[in-house]
Amino acid sequence: MGNASTFGRRGWPASLILCGPAVVLYGTFVVLPAVLGFAYSLTDWTGWTADPNFVGLDNFRELAGDERFAAAIRFTLSETWMIVAFFTFGSLVLAVLLDRLRSVKGIVRGLFFYPYVLSILVAALLFKYLCNYNHGAINLLLRSVGLGEWAQDWMMDPRWVGYFIFAMVGWSAAGFFTTLYLANLQTIPTELYEAASLDGAGPLSVFTRIQLPMLVPTVTTNLVLATIFGINLFGQIVVTTEGGPGYRTATVGYYIYWLGVKNNRQGYASAVSFTVFIALVAVAIVQVALLRRRQVQL
Amino acid sequence: MQKRTGTGACVLWVAVVAGLVLSAGCGKDADSGKVIRVTRNIGGREGFRLHFKAWQEAFERDNPGWKIELIDLGNQNGDEFYKARIATGDLPEVVMTWQLTPMLVKGNHLVPLDEAYYGKFGIPLPRKYKGRYYTTQGGIQVQGIAVNRKMWADVGITTPPQTWDEFVAGLAKLKAKGHRPLVLGGREWSAFQPLFYAIATNMYDRDPSPDKPSWTIRRNRAEVRFATDPTARLILEKMIHLLDNFVEKGAASDGYNEEQRIFYGGKGATWMMGCWIAGDVEANQVDFEIDYWPIPSMTGRKPVLITCSVPQSGWAMTTSATGEKRAKARAFLECFYDPEVYQLFLNGEGQFAAASKVPVKGPRSAWEPAQRLFDNIQRTMDEYGTTPGFHIALDDMPPPILFSNTMKAVMQEMLAGTRDVDRLLKMLDDDWDSALKGM
Numbered sequence: 001m002g003n004a005s006t007f008g009r010r011g012w013p014a015s016l017i018l019c020g021p022a023v024v025l026y027g028t029f030v031v032l033p034a035v036l037g038f039a040y041s042l043t044d045w046t047g048w049t050a051d052p053n054f055v056g057l058d059n060f061r062e063l064a065g066d067e068r069f070a071a072a073i074r075f076t077l078s079e080t081w082m083i084v085a086f087f088t089f090g091s092l093v094l095a096v097l098l099d100r101l102r103s104v105k106g107i108v109r110g111l112f113f114y115p116y117v118l119s120i121l122v123a124a125l126l127f128k129y130l131c132n133y134n135h136g137a138i139n140l141l142l143r144s145v146g147l148g149e150w151a152q153d154w155m156m157d158p159r160w161v162g163y164f165i166f167a168m169v170g171w172s173a174a175g176f177f178t179t180l181y182l183a184n185l186q187t188i189p190t191e192l193y194e195a196a197s198l199d200g201a202g203p204l205s206v207f208t209r210i211q212l213p214m215l216v217p218t219v220t221t222n223l224v225l226a227t228i229f230g231i232n233l234f235g236q237i238v239v240t241t242e243g244g245p246g247y248r249t250a251t252v253g254y255y256i257y258w259l260g261v262k263n264n265r266q267g268y269a270s271a272v273s274f275t276v277f278i279a280l281v282a283v284a285i286v287q288v289a290l291l292r293r294r295q296v297q298l
Numbered sequence: 299m300q301k302r303t304g305t306g307a308c309v310l311w312v313a314v315v316a317g318l319v320l321s322a323g324c325g326k327d328a329d330s331g332k333v334i335r336v337t338r339n340i341g342g343r344e345g346f347r348l349h350f351k352a353w354q355e356a357f358e359r360d361n362p363g364w365k366i367e368l369i370d371l372g373n374q375n376g377d378e379f380y381k382a383r384i385a386t387g388d389l390p391e392v393v394m395t396w397q398l399t400p401m402l403v404k405g406n407h408l409v410p411l412d413e414a415y416y417g418k419f420g421i422p423l424p425r426k427y428k429g430r431y432y433t434t435q436g437g438i439q440v441q442g443i444a445v446n447r448k449m450w451a452d453v454g455i456t457t458p459p460q461t462w463d464e465f466v467a468g469l470a471k472l473k474a475k476g477h478r479p480l481v482l483g484g485r486e487w488s489a490f491q492p493l494f495y496a497i498a499t500n501m502y503d504r505d506p507s508p509d510k511p512s513w514t515i516r517r518n519r520a521e522v523r524f525a526t527d528p529t530a531r532l533i534l535e536k537m538i539h540l541l542d543n544f545v546e547k548g549a550a551s552d553g554y555n556e557e558q559r560i561f562y563g564g565k566g567a568t569w570m571m572g573c574w575i576a577g578d579v580e581a582n583q584v585d586f587e588i589d590y591w592p593i594p595s596m597t598g599r600k601p602v603l604i605t606c607s608v609p610q611s612g613w614a615m616t617t618s619a620t621g622e623k624r625a626k627a628r629a630f631l632e633c634f635y636d637p638e639v640y641q642l643f644l645n646g647e648g649q650f651a652a653a654s655k656v657p658v659k660g661p662r663s664a665w666e667p668a669q670r671l672f673d674n675i676q677r678t679m680d681e682y683g684t685t686p687g688f689h690i691a692l693d694d695m696p697p698p699i700l701f702s703n704t705m706k707a708v709m710q711e712m713l714a715g716t717r718d719v720d721r722l723l724k725m726l727d728d729d730w731d732s733a734l735k736g737m
Contacts, residue, residue, distance in 0.1 A: 046736050047381045048405040068728070133548025134556070156484060156550035158714045244485070245550060245710035246725070261378050263699050263729075264401065264736030 034277070041271035046264040059271035068247060069272060072255040075162075079251065080230025082166045087177040087226035088219060094174065095181030096207060109182065113175035120172065124239035127168040131155045156245050165249060168236050173229060177222050184218040185211065220291040227287065231280060252276050332364045334626055335390035336613070341373040342555075345577035345646030349639065356636040357629065364626055373486075373554065375702070377401075391619035391627045395433055397698045399610050400737070408432045409615040409624065411631075419635040420655030424610045427693065433612035434634050438650045440675065440684055441495065441572040441604040447587040449477050449567035458591035458601055458678070462496075462536060465594045469544045472567045480540070481566035483557045484550030484713045490705035491570045492540060495593045496533040497705075498604050498687030506686060514689060514696050517730060524726040529597060534708075534719050536596055541712050550713045558582075572606075573675055576648025580665035587667060590675040592682040605684035648672060650679070697733030704729040 041059055045052030063069060098109055115123060130137045131154035139151035154164045192210050201209065234253035237243060243250035243258060250258065252272070260269030334357075340346045354366040371379055375396045383389045389407055402408045410430040416423050421435045443458075450456065453471035472479040483489060501513050516522045524530040552560075561569040562582045569575070570593075579588070592601035613634065619627040633639060635656050644651060644661040648671070651658050661672045689695040707729075708722050716722060 044735065046401070046404075048384065048401040048407075050405070131551070132556075133551045136551075151548075153548045153551050156710070156714070242485070244707060245714040246707045246716070248714070258703075259732075261381065262703055263697075263733055264377075265732065268735070 037270045038274050040267055041274045043267040043270075044265075045267040045270075047260065047266040048264065052267060055267065059268045060275070062268065063271055063275060066272075068250070069252075069255060071247065072250045072252045075249060076231060076233065076251040076253075078162060079165055079169075079233055080227060082162075083169055083230040083233075084223060084226040086166070086170050087173065087229065088222050090170075091174055091177035091222065092181055092215065092219070095178045095185060096211060098178065099182060099185045100203075109179070112178055115172050115174075116176040118172070120235040121239055123172040124168060124236045127164070127171075127236075128155065128240045131164055155240060158245055158248055161241060161245065161249055165233070165236060165241070168240070169229065169233065172236075177226065180218050180222060181215060184215050188214045220288075223291065224284065224287060227283070231276075332626075333367050334364065334392060334619070334623065334630055335367045335369055336392040336630065337369045337371055337376055337379070337390055337394050339371045339373065339375065339394065340368075341370070343578060343646070344581035345642075349642040349646040352642045353630075353633055353636075353639045356633045356639050360633065361626060361629055366630065377698070380407075389616045389618045391616060391623055392613055392630055393616055394612070395614050396611055397695060397701065399427055399432055399614070400693070400695070401698075402614070402616075403427060403430075403432065407616050409617060409619065409627075411614075415628075415631070418632070418655070419653040421635075421653045427610050431610065432614045433610040434614075434631055435610075435612060435652055438652055438679075438684075439573060439606040439647065440650075440679060441491075441606065441687075442593055442675070442678060443591040444561065444569045444571055444575055444671075445589050445591055446561070446564065446567045447589045450589075452477070458589075458682075459594050460601060461598070462594045462596040466536075466540065466544075469540075469568065473544060478546065478560070478566045479568060480544040481557050481561045481569045482541075482545050482549055483552030483554060484545075484710050486553035487702050487706055488554045488557060488571070489550075489709045489713075490701065493533070493537055493705045493709055494701065495570055495604065496537065496596060497530070499593050499599070499602055499685060500533060500595060500597045501527065501529050502685070502687055502689075504599060504602060504685045512689065512694050514694050517696070518734065523723075524730075525720065525723040530723060530726070531719055532596060534712075534722050537709070538712050538717060538719075541709070545713065550710060573648040574646075576661065576668060576671045576675065577646040579668035579671055580663050583665075584667055588671045588674070590671060590678050592678055601682055603679055603682060603684045604687040606687070648675065650676060697730060697737055699729060699733045699736075700726070 040052065042054060042056060043052035044055050044058075094112070098105070098112070101108060118126075129135075133139060133151065133153040133156075136154070138154065139148075142148060142151045152160050154160045188211065192214075193206065196206050196210055232253055233251045234257065237249055237251055237254045238257070241249045243254050256269045256273050256276075259272060260266045336350075338346065338350050340350060350368060354368065357366055358364060369379075369390055371394075375398065376394060377398055380389060380393065380398065380402070384405060384407065393402070395402060395408075399408070410432055413423065413431065416431065416435065424431060424433065424435050447456070449472060450468065453468065453475055455468045455471070459465035459468055469479040482492065503510070503512065506512055511519075513522060557569060557571070558575070558578065560566045561575075562578070562584045564586055573590070576588075576590075578584075592603050594601045613631060615624065615627040615631065634643070635653055637656055637658050640651070640653065640656050641658045641662060643649070644658065645663060648661055650660050660676060663669045663672065704726060708725050711722060711725070
């Protein structure tokens with residue numbers, strides 16, 4: 001308490017200096033663009049001129065009947081659902097298995113984390129080449145082992161493209177989510193494992209009775225982060241499918257880019273962006289509130 | 299202790315900020331102001347690279363102390379790059395405009411050129427845009443169909459098919475003989491070429507009059523729509539037939555580079571691509587004969603090539619070029635018609651001279667198959683003529699998104715199995731309506 005009050009009264013120059021740059025950067029590059037974005041959503045700005053016209057709520061009215069926006073939301077949610085399930089629960093299982101490794105633990109963990117170090121663009125380019133129908137490594141491998149009939153156009157066939165994007169994202173970021181769980185697993189007191197061992201608990205009991213309850217805070221974190229990951233899908237789409245085939249893989253992020261950059265409708269793109277922002281804030285509030293309550297119960 | 303920490307942090311931040319301030323501008327040399335920045339879509343195209351290098355050298359030779367800085371946009375056109383630069387007030391002094399001239403002019407980003415510029419080199423005046431001229435008029439870019447002569451001769455066809463049905467019958471013969479009849483990738487912009495050809499040559503007047511509204515003008519006035527135009531429906535039905543029968547499985551994941559490799563590798567009989575491909579024949583050491591055919595009609599007209607030279611599309615000075623830089627930017631545009639530079643431009647794009655006062659004749663290549671293709675394109679132009687396709691002038695052009703995105707998306711939908719023509723027509727209409735709001 002004494003420290004806090006000292007800091008509060010006399011340490012303000014230090015707090016200003018320590019936090020100031022971050023606050024200024026955040027305000028300049030996050031808050032200000034968001035505010036300006038809302039202002040632009042009330043205009044017909046094309047991006048080519050300096051003088052947008054005020055159009056009131058016209059953009060929001062158009063949005064209400066925009067079928068392509070609805071399709072983008074559906075696709076984004078379907079990808080997000082898979083991504084959240086995999087990063088929240090798949091990574092959990094992966095982390096527990098990795099935690100049990102007795103040898104080469106570091107190397108195996110490193111291999112899992114390695115794809116996350118690559119930039120999104122590199123990972124996407126890699127998948128683009130892997131999944132080309134004629135020259136991609138996956139189909140070449142299938143053909144070389146006599147399974148040529150299984151070769152598919154993974155990237156541009158509507159039946160597969162959703163899984164292609166999911167696989168690309170899953171491969172890239174599984175290491176990150178797994179590492180969060182692994183870090184949490186290291187904090188579980190060994191006494192609990194010893195006690196469980198004395199009680200004759202098997203691996204499943206250890207997982208359900210000790211590890212899972214102790215990991216719930218990280219489950220909460222991963223759930224929120226994975227949701228953000230799914231909703232923000234963009235770079236991978238630009239590099240690989242460009243929203244295709246047709247507009248079938250246009251995520252909300254890609255649709256905003258398509259409207260604003262490709263279609264010269266910055267004003268309308270801002271309206272879409274602002275609407276999505278409000279919706280996401282609402283989802284995040286509900287999600288965090290529910291999960292915090294669940295944590296307390298556990 | 300906290301006071302000391304605060305003081306230390308304060309000193310650290312002051313040092314960092316001072317360092318940044320002091321280091322600002324350290325990378326600039328004394329002559330950094332004497333630079334004209336120019337955009338160009340070179341990517342992996344050797345012909346384009348050679349041309350730009352010669353242009354740059356000609357300018358720097360004639361303007362000692364001044365430099366040209368190339369901004370290579372790769373395979374993209376400039377719209378994303380230009381908008382980003384407009385937002386930061388840092389548009390290069392000279393830009394390639396493609397179909398973006400209207401947007402750049404509306405934003406007051408281009409500096410008009412006077413008629414004297416065109417007169418100096420004997421260039422036919424381009425159509426005015428909002429009453430002014432803006433761009434170099436490089437040559438005549440035409441679009442038609444490149445064919446592997448040997449493969450088509452193998453099925454007994456040595457002259458251009460006169461109708462779309464004849465063309466398709468030829469493709470069927472090629473397929474029956476075991477050849478890949480058509481090279482088409484679905485992943486990138488090039489997927490739209492067949493649809494673009496069909497719309498441009500069947501829905502637009504071949505010899506349009508500025509007094510008569512084009513399909514574009516009537517569409518903008520909502521007098522016509524894709525959904526209700528029988529020719530548009532016919533085109534989509536024929537496209538579905540084309541893709542169903544002559545495009546191989548997996549083509550959807552190929553892009554322009556794969557198309558080029560297949561055709562120049564002698565593994566495909568037909569490639570619907572513009573004359574610029576001829577500029578790559580020598581660079582790729584293509585050693586077989588390529589013919590260049592006009593686009594056959596679906597509606598009983600004579601086959602024709604599409605010319606892209608009518609609207610103003612080329613290089614233009616921007617309002618970033620002020621004072622002495624504007625004079626130098628203008629000097630750079632004049633160097634475009636330096637005979638050596640202009641020849642390399644024609645070679646690189648497979649284009650034909652439009653500047654009568656420049657002592658240059660057509661594209662030239664020491665590589666025999668390339669020169670034969672250039673000559674073949676010229677003969678086809680002489681025999682069949684050209685149509686401006688979509689537009690009479692830039693004011694008359696469909697929304698650019700229709701070219702680069704919508705038609706590609708429609709073709710991808712067909713490749714993906716969509717057979718609902720109404721839905722495909724609606725995609726075209728929806729995008730047109732939406733894009734009009736961004737024009």
